Amino acid sequence: MTVQRTYGGISAQQRRAQRRAALLEAALEIVGTEGLAKLTVSGLCAQAGLNERYYYENFAGRDAVLAALIDGIAEELAAAIVSAVRTAPPDTRATAHAAITAGVHLLTDDPRKAKVALIAGMATPELRARTTETVRVFARMVAAEGIDFYRMSDAAPDPAIDFRAMYLVGGLVQTLTAWLHGDLDLTRDELIEHTVDVFVLLGEDLADKLT
Template sequence: MTGQRTYGGISAAERRTQRRTALLDAALDILGAQGVDKLTVAALCTGAGLNERYYYENFDSRDAVLSALFDTIAEELAGALLHALHTAPGSTRGKAHAAITAGIHVLTDDPRKARVALVVSSATPELRTRTVHTIRAFANLVAAEGIDFYGLTDAEPDPVISFRATYLVGGLVQTLTAWLQGDLPMTRDDLIDHTTDIFVLLGEDMAARLRP
């Protein structure tokens, strides 16, 4: 006997997940079209087709909605990067180009996601802190993948690895923000190619410095 009822083959937990997803989808629509000031409980519930009690079932504030949406996009981005890295050609440039392409496409194929990730992420103190932690997490991912790719696993941890990974990820965030705001007059393909050049240059130089 199960501990929860099912309706139409869907458990209570699954229904709650569906409602949470619907609210986050509504938040993405509102942020993409109208901005953070329009992200109200009433607007979210209208967009999701739910009454307000289901909002409070999942969230206790607007910041909680923003944080959950930000984390969802970050998880999608990390998944796309890892999939691209692990299925790309074995060359340094092949892997870097594939990963950068995947990441930039996640954030630019749907402009609403770029707005949340790169603009709304600085809307509140909590989200600014979350952004810093997320950039650090992606820098750690880049560092770990670089160590593995260049065969540096037996080397002593070197601060240059963390420094370069943080520099690359932080620089890419700022560059992508400027590009999205129209401050860098280049195509998306050019942006990907130039970003790949920088990642390869710093990665190859780091490996040459740290290899015995």
């Protein structure tokens, strides 16, 4: 039987979770401010104030660190969007505006998160595959929300719903990436408004066709 020691009221499992969180915060700071090339084991541990053995206790390599960062940001993003939708006024534009504003703000209020999620997430084939799957997850969220909002649940499943949801989410990712690179001369509020226009247009058009 393994006995976990407790120091200062904190168990070994809690201490390990704290070290992992410190390493991830350090990775977010390094990648988000200095770039992916600066993410090394020694630099990460120095930033976190931890011995290198704690890095290997938690991660198999740099891709594992980045994957954990991407997953954590995706979870934050999903929670923010769901919360915004639940508290939005019950009309099409207000709901879309609340969801998109919550997502864009989460990624751009802390620009480090956007840099990790949208730029570092494309650094290797493995990370690109993970990012693609994350886009699919959010597309399924959009599709489910649209089906519920427009009361399309009684209609026969239509591949056009999934197509438009993937088109919207994938397009938003590419647009937001271009905006972060300075390729779109828009304020953040203008970016949000244009995105809402597209989401509402495609959502209402499809609802009219299917209901």
